Amino acid sequence: MLLSYNLIKKGKKVKGFYNIETIKNKAKWYALNKRKQADAVWIKSIHDNHGQAVLGFNGYIDQRFYEISFHIDLSVDNKVLLLNNSIFYLFKELWGRANLGEGVLDTAVYEAKKMYLLHPSVVKEKNIKVQSSRESKSVFEELGIDPAYPIREQKPNPLPDRKALDDIVFDVLGLTQDERNEVYWAVCELVHNRLTKAKSV
Secondary structure (H helix, E strand, O other): OHHHOEEEEOOEEEEOHHHOOOOOOOOOOOOOOOOOOOOEEEEOEEOOOOOOEEOOOOOOOOOOEEEEOOOOOOOHHHHHHHHOOHHHHHHHHHHOEOOOOOOOEEOOHHHHOOOOOOOHHHHHOOOOOOOOOOOOOOHHHHHOOOOOOOHHHOOOOOOHHHHHHHHHHHHHHOOOHHHHHHHHHHHHHHHHHHHHHHHHO
């Protein structure tokens, strides 16, 4: 079926999947090859949920997901901590693009590569236990902010396991309580503004 794939490009018919521009110069375009198992998945396009999934299986990932691999061995809890703390979410909001409509935040590979991340060695030696199996929720629910009301007039009230996870990162960075609140407000404001702008168009 793939070999009979037809595509119309610039008014010309391209016959055969292997003749598509993006793969025709690859000698073994069909080969999956052996790959190191990814540690986690970065979801390319998101709405108001920032969770990165930590993998427990070896699979192939393409296009709408990016593979994340660490250069040192880490526990599942440490991976969850590094990729699902609120400061990481803040950087995703700052460097992603909201140009797909419906307020979706999109991140290209080159943008993902620019993201700041705590160095894994900082948390590797800590005895970290996080609730790594639950589904992530909307950032508003995670951080205890109601988007229907002015964000900065609310005191952030993050979910207990969210707070425990974030406090580890905040403590490493030496953030005061006011600075921690600022992170929560900033994340919620960026998401809220992105979604509100999309509704107004």
